[in-house]
Amino acid sequence: MRRGGTALALLGLAAAVAFPLLTTRVTWQNAAILMMMTAQLGVAWNILGGYAGQVSLGHAAFFGAGAYVSTLLSVKLGVSPWLGMGAGAVVAAGLGVLVGTPCFRLKGHYFAMATIAVGEIVQALVNGSDALGGAVGFNLPLGETGFWGFVFNRSKLPYYYIALGLLLATVGVNWIVNRSHVGYYLRAIKDEPDAARSLGVSLTRYKMIAMILSAGLTAMGGTLYAQKELFIDPGSTLSTSLSIKIALVAILGGAGTLWGPVLGAVVLTAIEEATRIAFGGTGRGTDLVVYGALLVVIAVFQPSGIAGLFTRRAPRPPAPPEPEARFP
Amino acid sequence: MSAPLLEVRGLTKRFGGLTANEDVGFTLREGEIMGLIGPNGAGKTTVFNALAGFFPPTSGTILLDGAPVEGLPPEAIAARGVARTFQIVRIFRSMTVLENVMVGAMLRHRAVPKAAVVARETLDFTGLGRRAHDPAAQLTVAEQKRLELTRALATGPRLLLLDEVMAGLTASEVQEAVELVKRIRDRGIACVVVEHVMEGIMPIADRMVVLENGRKIAEGPPAAISVDPNVIRAYLGEGYLAPGP
Structure with a gap:
């Protein structure tokens, strides 16, 4: 089973590396880039929302932090977006600590609601700030092209491989966390926080570790988005519907599993592209309809996500009858 | 005699x-x-939650090896060798039996392979070894209680608080x-046992403390209790007091 999983992952990787060589159609390459960028966000969200069970519906704030920090540094100071990507991750991690300090005291739905508020606040602040481009946003200059400038206008291929690399790095961080004591502690916190505390696990400390990793990686996705689109505004990088999409990708595929969010991104991007083709320009808002419908379907039929369909459990003999509880 | 492991003085919780x-x-x-008994609502679990750091006491002191620990959070108390x-x-329902116990073992052994070894040994000690790789949620209630005890034991405690196991x-x-x-005690680990099952606690307790309405009404060896x-009045009411000799 485990060996099969590794083989499957290697096969997927080989297919991903070879894909652009098989098709030169830009639309296909674009769809694949979009798919990997979406997957990367879902995988990053998964550390906090999946493993630690702290469902955030404000991750666009971290995505936007990455997009805005690298863009501002590059537009105003001429700093390479690669350095900006690191700076954006640091700023987003700091924002995460700021958000987590009060919000990690909240449980369940209340945490999710607080993160929606944080996302809305950040969006409103950027909308109202001239220094941050306000509602108009920024056009990134086509100045320095090539690797160091992080702008590629001849071919989509560099973006493709950067997106793939970032996705693999994010999956790698998840894999390491999952196998270390941090991963065990996060799952313990998700299952039974009080029991975890009684075993010496500091809830704040480990939720914060998850937050810092999740926010930082999400911000790196934001920088990649800015460099690929060469245009950012609050609507495209800070919206609540983006936050919901990030969470949905992970939940659809299987929150708390290593590859679930990748599967979720494949399915969600395919559906989105299909509706876009079907409805064209008249279909504004259909993505929201699709998200809503998917959420209902997952909640009702498959709470463990798509990945849950593939985790086979060996059939077991029924448990022996439980002793009758005695009430003294 | 050296300072007691645990000393509770004037513990009040409102x-x-x-x-x-x-x-x-x-x-x-x-x-x-030590057996901690008393009718329902006597305040046994509240004492437990104070000892384990879940409810800070309103007043009073809790000394562990002579150092005050009242008001410390549960994770700090666990690090000082108190498990519950x-x-x-x-139990952690998404994990296997072994993984549950590993989370406990990680308090002293952060490295995952080492935690797995300690967890496995502890499971063998408590007799759950054959269930190690089963999902924890599939255990019977009795096994789940034993799993919780095993998990607490894997933290390497000096004091174990057992709530109606x-x-x-x-x-x-x-x-x-x-x-x-008894075998846990033989390892040198002290236990405070809250229990309603008298045939479970009477034969093993060195001492019993009886609570009623939040106050201690008796303390002594089980035979005297x-x-x-x-104690009889607290449990059965005035009418059941045996006539004097």
Whole structure:
């Protein structure tokens, strides 16, 4: 089973590396880039929302932090977006600590609601700030092209491989966390926080570790988005519907599993592209309809996500009858 | 004799107008088993939650090796060698039996392979070794209680707080649990045992503390406690007091 999983992952990787060589159609390459960028966000969200069970519906704030920090540094100071990507991750991690300090005291739905508020606040602040481009946003200059400038206008291929690399790095961080004591502690916190505390696990400390990793990686996705689109505004990088999409990708595929969010991104991007083709320009808002419908379907039929369909459990003999509880 | 492992003095806990514990005090030496009994609502679990750091006491002191620990958070108290179980089991349902115990072992052994070895040894000690790779959620209630105890034991405690680990068990399961608590004591780990199952606690306790309405009404060896008029009155009411000799 485990060996099969590794083989499957290697096969997927080989297919991903070879894909652009098989098709030169830009639309296909674009769809694949979009798919990997979406997957990367879902995988990053998964550390906090999946493993630690702290469902955030404000991750666009971290995505936007990455997009805005690298863009501002590059537009105003001429700093390479690669350095900006690191700076954006640091700023987003700091924002995460700021958000987590009060919000990690909240449980369940209340945490999710607080993160929606944080996302809305950040969006409103950027909308109202001239220094941050306000509602108009920024056009990134086509100045320095090539690797160091992080702008590629001849071919989509560099973006493709950067997106793939970032996705693999994010999956790698998840894999390491999952196998270390941090991963065990996060799952313990998700299952039974009080029991975890009684075993010496500091809830704040480990939720914060998850937050810092999740926010930082999400911000790196934001920088990649800015460099690929060469245009950012609050609507495209800070919206609540983006936050919901990030969470949905992970939940659809299987929150708390290593590859679930990748599967979720494949399915969600395919559906989105299909509706876009079907409805064209008249279909504004259909993505929201699709998200809503998917959420209902997952909640009702498959709470463990798509990945849950593939985790086979060996059939077991029924448990022996439980002793009758005695009430003294 | 050196300082006691645990010393509780004047422990009082109020929830608004309700006084759950009033001026409770006792001491516990290393490797001692203390039974904490009393009718429902006597405040046993509140004492537990104060000892384990879940509810800071309103007033009073809790000394562990002579150092005050009242008001410390649960994770800090666990690090000082106090482990607990819960009255209603709180196992990690998404994990296997082994993984549950590994989370406990990680308090002293951060490296995952080492934690797995310690967890496995602890499971063998408590007799759950053959269930190591089963999903924890598939255990019976009796096994889940044992798993919680194993998980607490894997943190390497010096004091173990057991909250009704024998409730709801069959007679033979109670017997197994009694043997297990004795073997834990033989490792030098002190235990405070909250229990309603008298045939479970009476044979193993070195000392009993009886609570009623949040106050300590009796303390002593089990044989003396079982004939203590105050205790009989608390459990059965005035009319059941045996006539004097």
